[in-house]
Amino acid sequence: MRSIEFKMEREGLIHEGDHIRVTEGVLPSNYYYTIWPSLAMSGNIPLNQRLKTREGIVTSVRENERGYYVTAEFDEPEPRH
Numbered sequence: 001m002r003s004i005e006f007k008m009e010r011e012g013l014i015h016e017g018d019h020i021r022v023t024e025g026v027l028p029s030n031y032y033y034t035i036w037p038s039l040a041m042s043g044n045i046p047l048n049q050r051l052k053t054r055e056g057i058v059t060s061v062r063e064n065e066r067g068y069y070v071t072a073e074f075d076e077p078e079p080r081h
Contacts (some may be wrong), residue, residue: 003059003075004033004051008068013039018058020049020072024051040070049079 001062008014022033030044033051045051046049056074063069 001027001037002051002078003071003078004042006033006042006070006072008035008040008061008070010021011063011068013057014058014061014070016061021055024030024054029062035070035072039045044073052076062065062079 013074014020015066020039021036023036025034027044029048030046032044033042035041051074053076056072058070058072060071061068062071
């Protein structure tokens, strides 16, 4: 399973165990993913680590001093770095 962390701006939009879909955005040298419909966004992902599947399961939602963070797992292997 592959894990990706997303930043969520408001509490309660996504919960542990939720089934999610993501959309892909493209930058010149990276991809980024948004939990549909614009609930949370990933950091930049290098081109050679592109996500192949677009559906996953939320494994955790946590809050720290910088905001809310969602971790989701996708049914594909972790990329090689």
